[in-house]
Structure formats: C-alpha cells, structure tokens
Amino acid sequence: MNKGQKKIATILCLFTILGFSVFLILYALRDNVIFFYSPSDVKNSVLNGKIQNNSLIRLGGLVLDKSFYRDEDGIIFFSITDNANVINVSYSGILPDLFREGQGVIAEGYIESDTKDGDLSFRFNASTVLAKHDENYMPPEVYDVLKRGY
C-alpha cells in the first residue's frame, strides 16, 4: 500500500467506528428522539410504568371524525386516534389553521390515566396543539377529483 491508500484505509476505519458509535447512541436514545407518542404508545407506556400519571408528554395522531366540539366556556374537546386506540383531549387556546377532523395533530400537555372497573381510560389536557401536514401536495381541484374517485 502506498501512502495515499494507507490514509484512505485509516480514514475509512475511523469513519466506520464513528458511524457505528453514533448509531449505537441514537439507538439507545430512540425513546428520547421521538417527538410524540401515539395513543397506543401512551397506553403501553402507562401500563409498563414508563409514563407516570400527570406527566408532560406530546401526543400525536389523527383527530377522530365527529369528535370535535366546543363548550360554552370556549373549551375545545376532541379525540386523537391512531386507528387502534383513542384518547380524549381538552384544550383552550388558538388552533392552527390546518386543524380539522381527520388531520394529523400533535398536542403537548398532561396525561391523566384512570382505572375504572379494570378499564384503563385517559384524559389529556393540552397546553399546545400543533398541526401536522402530510407529504402530498396537489391543487384543490385534483383533490376533489381524487376524493370523488374513491
């Protein structure tokens, strides 16, 4: 091996080791790197004690269809679902423009769990609600055509 090849080999070795260690670090931190929990994650985490009652978390999922209403005091109620589990959310504040039923949202707030008659139920008091949008971009006319097509 000449000098250049030796250098390349050294750099490749070090880079591989570094890459592997970064992978291990991120793998170990995977629970911290995720930005939000889905309703199913919350259920599992509460069951195995990873999430304490009344702890501050972010909950993400779709706004359940026909779950949105506003009471006389202006408090907003809706449910977040991942199509497996549903968690009811209450919130008072301004909703982002993209908020609607069926839309992906992320709510930050406190989770309260209740065990009544052996059934685990949750209430979520949100202090912030963020809207997610998907990776599909199209004009409204195209969306209408697609919707009619299905």
Added chain:
Amino acid sequence: MKNKFVNPGTLLNFVKPISPWLGFTSVMLLAFGLWLSFYHSPIDYQQGNAVRIMYVHVPAAWMSMMIYTFMAMSSLFGIVYGHITAYCLAKAAAPIGATFTAICLVSGSAWGKPMWGTWWVWDARLTSVLVLFFFYVGYIVFSNSFNDFSKGEKFSSILSIIGLINLPIIKFSVDYWNTLHQPASISKIGAPSIHTDMLIPLLVMFLSFVFIFLHLLIIRFQLELNNRRLNIRNMKVHRTG
C-alpha cells in the same frame, strides 16, 4: 492521481470563462422559477398559498446537503493527497452551503408558523439540520483559527468528514422517528406525491440554485487561492523578518 485539473491554475483557467454564463443562467432560471412559483402554480388543497414557501425551502435544503457532501469529499481528497485544489474548493464551498442551510432554516420556520402553529420545535429533522448548520460554521471558524493555515485546513477537513455522519441522519430522520416534519415527497418509493404543476417550479428553482452555487464557487475558489498565496507570503515574511 495524475490529472491536469489537480493544478489549481489550470482548473481556474478552464472554469473562469464559464463562470459568467453560469451566473447568467442562474438569474434567468431564478426569474422564471419565481414567476412560476408565485403566479403560475396552483395553491395546495390543504395549505393554500403557504405552499409557495416550499419552492425556496426544499431546493435550499437539497443544496445544503449536496454542498456539504461536496465539501467533505473535497476535504477527504485534500487530506489524502494534499492537493491545494481540493482544500480551496472545500473552503470555497463552505460559506455558500452555510447560507443555503440558513435559508432552509429561516424559510422553514416561516412556513412552520402558519401551518404547524410554531416557529420551531426540537424534532429530529429540524434539530439535525441545525446541527448541519453548526458543522458548516464550525468548519469555517476552525479553518481560520490557526496561525499556520495548513494546520487549519487539516483540522477543519477532519471536522467536515465527521459531519458526513449527519447527512443520513437528516435524510432518514423523518422515517425512523416520529417528527412534526412530514416525510419526503420526491424521493419516496413509487410516484412522487407532488402534483406536476408544483414539481416543475420546484425543479426550476433547484436548477437555478445549482447554477448560482457553481458561479459563486468559482469566484470563491479564486479568492481562496489568492488568500492562500497571501498566507504563504506572510509566513515567509515572518520567517525572514
């Protein structure tokens, strides 16, 4: 590695006449791309007019990662073969890449406020792009912080190669972790999930950015070469004086 373009002078003589044409093409494409983005592209079914921020945000994000790859590869060549051309190309690319990263972050923030409801969140995608920006800044600072500039070149090159690890993290952050940022539209398996009328302005803007990068790269390459000459002369003066 015997290639005549390894000689910085030969390379400069070759690319310098192309440079104004690259700049001209870029401005033309930019004008066309901006006209397309603002007047000749449809609104989005969900985001309305705010989708137009994408035509700056997404090409800038692509550029930031492409330029970083270019910079790190040049640095690698510099370290391995000691070519002046490679070091100077890497140094020339760094501030341009940092600017594109900054454009990406600022336009993304301006897009996030009306759509998501927040300027900034610490999710995996946003954080890893911020780390990319810090790698650029670190490279620039590092390469200028040694009295002996060749030492600065070596250390900053090592830093930029280390930063390569960040690129796949940025790319796959939206797939591996739950993030607020949506996954990729163009590079996903199957058809791109973006309508053709929106894809065209996006690609025109991207081409314009590529040309402006090449144009600026050539100008800055010459500057870095002159800088280097000046540094060498200063060192000689110090040694003899």
